[in-house]
Every structure is written in C-alpha cells, then in structure tokens.
Amino acid sequence: MQATPLTALLGSRYPIVQAPMGLIATADFASRVSNAGGFGLVGVGLGTAAQVEAELIKMRTLTDRPFGVNVALAFLRDPDAVRVIREYGVKFVTTSAGDPAKLTPVLKEAGITVFHVVPNLKAAQKALDAGVDGLVVEGGEGGGFKNPDLVSTMVLVPLIRDHTDRPIVAAGGICDGRGMAAALALGADGIQMGTRFVCSLEAPVHDNWKQAIVGSDDTGTVVLKPNARQAVRTMKTQRTQALAAKGEFDLADELSHAQDLYFGGNMEGGIALSGQVGGRIGDVKSIAAIIEDIVAEYDATVARFTPLAASAPNRLAS
Structure with a gap:
C-alpha cells in the first residue's frame, strides 16, 4: 500500500486510525493498534488529569510507535487534562462533540496537530475556520453519538473534499480493504474504524458484545433520538427498540x-x-490480522481497478 498524506502526517505505517471509543480506547488497546501499523487513539475526555497522565505514561511503555489522543469536548471532565496532554508531548489530537474553537488554538500553540470530527459540511466549515489541521469526516453509518440529520459517508466525504485540501479521515461504515479503497477514491486520505476493532481479540469488552456484532445483519442497529440536538446509533436489542418506541428518555442514565x-x-x-x-x-x-487483511484487500482492490482505469478512454470511446 502506498503512503498517503495521512501516513506522512501521523508517522504510522498505514492510514488506519482506531476510533476513540469510550471505555475501550485505553492505552492497552490503542497501543496494540499502533504496534500493528495503525494509529491508536487514547480517549481522555472522561478522565481526570491524573488518569490521563497515567494513560500517557503507560502508552509510552507499551509502544514506540506514533499515537494520538481524543478529547470529547462535551464530556471533558477535567480541563486540567489538556495541560497534561501538552506537557507530555502528545503530537496529535482529535477533538469531537463540541466547538472546535474551544481547544484548537491552545493545542496548536503547543505544536500539536489537531483534527476535528464532523458530521456535515456546516460543521466542517466551522472546524476549518477554527484552524484545524484536518478533519475526521464521520458518516451517519457510524456508531455512537450522531447529528440527528444523518449524512452518509458516501455523500459526505467527497462533498467536504470539494471544499478543502486539508487531510481527511473517513469514518462510518468501513471495516475492510474495499471500504478503505472506496474512502480514498472519494477523496479521503485514510480511514477510522470503531466497530471492526471492537470485534478484535484484544478489545476489552465482553465476548457477548463481539458475538452480537458477528451475528447481526445490515439492519442490526437503531438510531435513538432523545432530543433535537442529539442522537446515538446503537445495536438493536429489545431494550433499544423499546427506547426508540418511547422516543424521549434519559440518555445519560442509559449510558x-x-x-x-x-x-x-x-x-x-x-x-x-x-x-x-x-x-x-x-x-x-487479532488487531494485527484485521489490519493485515485490510491492507491486503485494499491492494487487491486497487490492482483490480488499475487495468480498468488504463483502458477507460478506449472503453468510453467504443
């Protein structure tokens, strides 16, 4: 697989970023992604400054490969955690769930590269105006918190690419090499995956959840919209279907x-x-097998289309 602007920026072997999933994206987990050639992200939004410091220290003992940190702005428990991120020399931060202008200047002042997660073009333009270095463009297919007005990755990535030349990481609906090839064809420089990494041997979640994902189908999730500003995509279970039917409920209590x-x-x-x-x-x-398979399938997909691209003018003329 060829290098992309994202691999050059991150220093990772492959342009495959691990989503900073709450309670999952610990140093133990993220380090394994980095060691396998991807780019691990440690989620720090819910931690105290002391807990963030402990995770960063641990991360450096577990990998000598590049890694980053995610700060979910709306859930930032301890503002002093930002000081820790700066002091420990973190080079890459993604921000999400909030106003990108809140932390972008502070982080960039410390020499940190900042990407912001966006669900639509309006949010992308706001993040670009705030001075971010790149974007994580997350389609409505992805799990977790969503903008209620869902826009698919297939629509969103090329739309935002038309408005910026800054690096883009595509997220939502990607789990394999074909998905990565499609994302790059749409204008992305790399991909971010969450659900695929949940289904890894190293993911620190119960096997029941992993097997539920393996046994699910294309209609196996439901979007819960507790109010006009917030939505979450979650697995379809008796509980979540009941919540969907109910409409209004206490999301914080559910979480x-x-x-x-x-x-x-x-x-x-x-x-x-x-x-x-x-x-x-x-x-x-294993995480290593997931990444190896993605890269191999990506290469095979690109190789399959290369001769078609070369003959395209002749085929169009015929």
Missing part, C-alpha cells in the same frame, strides 16, 4: 449502565454503541 453491557456481557443491561457496518463483520480476530 450510565454501559459497564454492565461492555464488560458484564448483559446485552439488555445498557446500550451498545455500534455502527451499521456490524452487519458485514463475520469474525473476531
């Missing part, structure tokens, strides 16, 4: 039960934030 599902394996005990791509995931394997 407070995440530990029971994520680590206890009670699939009706909470809500499992998963993407539509779960319907295409058929196995649980």
Whole structure:
C-alpha cells in the first residue's frame, strides 16, 4: 500500500486510525493498534488529569510507535487534562462533540496537530475556520453519538473534499480493504474504524458484545433520538427498540449502565454503541490480522481497478 498524506502526517505505517471509543480506547488497546501499523487513539475526555497522565505514561511503555489522543469536548471532565496532554508531548489530537474553537488554538500553540470530527459540511466549515489541521469526516453509518440529520459517508466525504485540501479521515461504515479503497477514491486520505476493532481479540469488552456484532445483519442497529440536538446509533436489542418506541428518555442514565453491557456481557443491561457496518463483520480476530487483511484487500482492490482505469478512454470511446 502506498503512503498517503495521512501516513506522512501521523508517522504510522498505514492510514488506519482506531476510533476513540469510550471505555475501550485505553492505552492497552490503542497501543496494540499502533504496534500493528495503525494509529491508536487514547480517549481522555472522561478522565481526570491524573488518569490521563497515567494513560500517557503507560502508552509510552507499551509502544514506540506514533499515537494520538481524543478529547470529547462535551464530556471533558477535567480541563486540567489538556495541560497534561501538552506537557507530555502528545503530537496529535482529535477533538469531537463540541466547538472546535474551544481547544484548537491552545493545542496548536503547543505544536500539536489537531483534527476535528464532523458530521456535515456546516460543521466542517466551522472546524476549518477554527484552524484545524484536518478533519475526521464521520458518516451517519457510524456508531455512537450522531447529528440527528444523518449524512452518509458516501455523500459526505467527497462533498467536504470539494471544499478543502486539508487531510481527511473517513469514518462510518468501513471495516475492510474495499471500504478503505472506496474512502480514498472519494477523496479521503485514510480511514477510522470503531466497530471492526471492537470485534478484535484484544478489545476489552465482553465476548457477548463481539458475538452480537458477528451475528447481526445490515439492519442490526437503531438510531435513538432523545432530543433535537442529539442522537446515538446503537445495536438493536429489545431494550433499544423499546427506547426508540418511547422516543424521549434519559440518555445519560442509559449510558450510565454501559459497564454492565461492555464488560458484564448483559446485552439488555445498557446500550451498545455500534455502527451499521456490524452487519458485514463475520469474525473476531487479532488487531494485527484485521489490519493485515485490510491492507491486503485494499491492494487487491486497487490492482483490480488499475487495468480498468488504463483502458477507460478506449472503453468510453467504443
């Protein structure tokens, strides 16, 4: 696989970024992605400054490969965590779930490269105006928190590419090499995956969740919209279907039960934030195998289209 502007910027072997999933994106997990040639992200939004410091120290003991940090702005528990990120020499930060102007200047002042996660063109333009170095363009197929007005990755990536030449990471609905080839063809410089990495041997979640993803189909998720500003895509279970029918409910209370599902394996005990791509995931394997398979399939896909591209003028003329 050839280098992209993203691999040059991140220093990773492959342009494959691990989504900073809450309670999952720890140093133990993210380091394994970086060691396998991808780019691991440690989620720090919910941690105290001391906890963030401990994770960053641990990350450096587990990998000598590049990694980054995600700060979910709306859930930032301890503003002092930003000081820790700066002091520990983190080189790459993604921000999400909030106003990109809030932290971008502070982080860039420390020499940190900043990408912001965006769900639509308006948000992308706001982030670009705030001075971000790049964007994580997340389609509505992805799991977790969503803008209620869902825009698919297929539409969103080329749309935003038409408005900027800054690096783009495509997220939402990607789990394999064909998806990565499609994302790059649409104008992205790399991909971010969450649900595919949940279905890895190293993911620190209960096997019941992994097997639920493997056993799901293309209609296996549901979007819950508790109010006009916020939505979440989650696995379809009896609990989440009941919540969808109910409409209004306390999302914070539902998320407070995440530990029971994520680590206890009670699939009706909470809500499992998963993407539509779960319907295409058929196995649980190591992070290294996931990345190796993606790269091999990407190369095969590009090779398959190369001769077609070369003959395109002749075919169009015939």
